[in-house]
Amino acid sequence: MSATYPPTIESTMADPALQLAVYTATGRLIAKRKNAIGGDLLPDFEELRTHANALKRHTIENLDYYLEQVERAVERNGGKTVFCRDGDEVADFVLNLAKERGAKLIVKSKSMTTEEVNLNERLEHHQLEAVETDLGEYIIQLAHERPYHIVAPALHMTRYQVADLFTKKLGVERETVVEKQTMIARATLREKFLAADIGITGANFVVAESGSVVIVENEGNARLTSSAPRIHIAIAGIEKLIPRAQDSAVFLKLLGRSATGQPLTVYTSFISGPRRARDMDGPDEFYLVLLDNGRTKLLADADKRESLYCIRCGACLNHCPVYRKIGGHNYPWVYSGPIGAIITPQFAGVQQDPWLPFASSLCGACAEVCPVKIDIPRILLELRSEVVEGKTREGSNRWELLAFKLWAWVMRRPKLYEAFGMLAASVAPSVESGEAGPRWIRRLPGLMNAGPAKAWTSERDLPPPPERSFRAMWRERTGTVRH
């Protein structure tokens, strides 16, 4: 019965400091989002979500057209589009370019897509240093961890942990004031910005018509990353396309509010190719890397391709009661929370981590807040049935399958169903009477304390069986006999 989920879930649950950090941080993001939408501030928020969903649907359904269009637009702007099948191809491209240009140092701004393909490690492996410049990303790079959260990579760390980390890795005096910690990182990173040969950014949106890359951020590091070094490489999944520049208005209204409760982030950059003759600054070379890495496989699946609408706002993580308990690192991939639970199995195959789609109470809070209206619970249910189909094929769920077959057989036979109910009630332990009726059962005796009953009573008491079922009471009330 028990799914083989990572044992680290238990240790996360048993760490009160971590539990508090995650619950508080996500709670703050929930409150900020709530304050930024609805009411007088943005009464048409729900319509924006519907509009965004329609735009994403249109783009994803016509992605081939927009991919060709963006390639032409980027070229027109003086840049170059590079299509990469997977992480190897991304790393090869960056490494070759760095070699050709004699580049030694890369600065990076926050990008989940590069986290997805472990770009930093791949580059490091070839002695090419890539430094994260977003504060949260910088912290987890120093800590050799992967992002805990799509938007807030170091959400799980307290300022005291950051203080220790900085002392250990940067050799600075212990500093626990957040503003001062920021200044420490800033001083270190300024040097890197000035020395870097290549800047790598992600992209929140890529405008197909104009070839522009749209980047939202709060620290200004992405703007520096894309303009200070000689070469700018923007790396994005192919699903990040939007048709026209004006469509970004819809998404920008939704993204900041859904992610951090900001009407707009501090910086919103539209970058359209390398520096032009009359530009004050900007890179000499611009590359747009468009990554597949399994996305075309999702695209081929009409039932679940809406998973590609995601704009990586992280709202589903913040609102997910499961994420808020198990945190970001128990998810198998860099994408955590509800969105991670639906895209990870689709990228890696459902049998890779079969427990993942089941780690949800299907409460639907994720779908309720998703700015592009991805029906995450529906997709989780689809994935569950795919896991079961796979297990049934390989015969690894024989007992569970038998149990459900037996259950379905009984459920179509009301008399048998009633007899089973009476049998279960008759073997239940006798219950003591409390002030408010019979007491609930702490654990079942002997051999009955097994399987689901044991799992249930590990955390909760069991209801005492009633004297009679509803149907028996109903028969008595209406004076009818059992047919």
Added chain:
Amino acid sequence: MAVRVSLFVTCVVDQLFPQAGMATAEVLERAGCIVNFPEMQTCCGQPAFNSGYRDQARAVARHFLDVFNDAEYIVSPSGSCTSMTSHHYAELFRDDPQRLEQARRIAARTYEFSSFLTSVLGVEQVGARFPHAVTYHDSCHALRELKIKDAPRRLLANVQDLTLHEMDAAEECCGFGGTFSVKFPGVSGGMARTKIDSILRTGAKFVVSLDSSCLMQLQGALSRAGSGIRTMHLAEVLASR
């Protein structure tokens, strides 16, 4: 003319919480309905559906559709089971046009108990008295799939001597989630405790909801914690005098 209602009590209420079912019938009768209980009913099929066993879920769903095929109205004391039949059967029978049509026809006449009272019968005052402080738990499927938020609160507001204390986490999941509760007991139990913290902050003595399965989770966790707070189905509160 009196409204004829077929009660779908759900297997959880039938086997574990029959008082909630009896209270549902009583309140409906007081509101002028003629209530019947089709005895062939069992379960809606949700446990199998949520566990990925769609063939088995379909078999049980077909049984449900056959039992309730001719019902005028189907009323259930559960948001979750109502949503299973009125929302998810469409998914389950997407490749079976005949059953799909039947499921849609029946779904249009299927209601969760509180929304049936307020939106079909137009009843918000049932003449109940319950002299206690209560807090209301929004069950997820009622709230998010059936969009039921105000109906139970309006009904509670009209109960004599009852005071409603809203909790800050009213819309947060209790952690039950069907088989989730036994596949991930630690996470599920943790979610229940978070919910209970919110309940305790209200000072209420009763937790009311319209799903017995959520209440089983919450009462199970409250009882384990040694708390004297009790859970009660909305129908039981509305049947009190």
